[in-house]
Amino acid sequence: MSSPIKTFKPLHVVSDVSHTLFTEEIYPKRLPVILRGVEIGPCQEKWTAEYLAEKGGGKEVKIHVAPTPQMDFIQKNFVYRSLPFNEFVQRAARLKQDNFFISENEKYYLRALGDDPRKDIADISHQFPELAQDIHIPPFFNKDRFFSSVFRIASPGIQLWTHYDVMDNLLIQVNGRKRVVIFSPKEADKLYLNGDKSEVLDIDNLDEKKFPLFSHTERYEGILNPGDILFIPALWFHNVISLDFGVAVNVFWKHLDDNFYDSKDTYGNKDPLPATRAMQILDRALKTLDELPLEYREFYARRLVHRIQSKALCDHHPT
Ligand SMILES: O=C(O)CCC(=O)C(=O)O
DSSP states (O other): OEEEOOOOEEOEEEESOOHHIIIIIIGGGTOOEEEESOOOOTHHHHOOHHHHHHHHTTOEEEEEEESSSBOOTTTTOOEEEEEEHHHHHHHHHOSSOSSOSSOTTOEEEEEOOOSSTTTOOOOHHHHSHHHHTTOOOOOOSOGGGEEEEEEEEEOTTOEEEEEOOSSEEEEEEEESOEEEEEEOGGGGGGSOEETTEESOOOSSEEETTTOTTGGGSOEEEEEEOTTOEEEEOTTOEEEEEESSSEEEEEEEEOSSOGGGSOTTOSSSOSOOHHHHHHHHHHHHHHHHHTTSOHHHHHHHHHHHHHHHHHHHOTTOOOO
């Protein structure tokens, strides 16, 4: 049985955000905020599909192609295909296709990658130098913390699953509106995680039988209008629906010192190294517990949970 979700808290919106306001007031709180009225350069007027196609050229890009608006990473209802950037942009801006991979109603999503994704990090000033001149990335973090700048171009309606990233993020919505839903890292145990993604795909019509805890999450919601920027601190979960043909650039930067991040992670979504090590150790601990008969395994599992709760969670109040 599915039931529609109606309650949410509106995302906080702050207007006319200056460098000082962001760095001194907003950033230290580490909460998601929609920043309005920040100067992002001429991209907002210039970046029509035609202009992007002309200036972005015919470089091959790898895109997600889905038969329905909701991309499903569990059933893999989408395929990866390559298209020249100019052809891709024109298709994404259309509702119906003459040339298609799956069907005339297929939807497209680009999450730009580096030239060689195994070695290179996405950076629009390298991959799309002419277009990069049109966008002014707000200098809200130190340049030496910069990790990547990523084109996100989407067909109207397409929905990207709920996930978290391990870096701080400014999602600059250049064109088109986008609905964003955000969950705190504290909700991780109610989101049915599969790696960095939530298995709850339809977050608006909940399958309560399959995901009973999800309806207890605290959900923040907002609409990004063209020119808005969403600050998404590392580890905050986000789910986005492009309400129109959408062009965005998101900029990731490192919150932690360099040595916390995997230097081979060009995508920027690998957990910090100590977290990865802790997960591996826990996997070994679980395997070790399996050597015990059930009664003992459960007893020691409870003791482990208690130790994790009392030693590693600050919001745990022992009774
Ligand atoms: O806006 C989008 O298409 C996705 C944004 C996103 O996932 C991100 O900025 O990390």
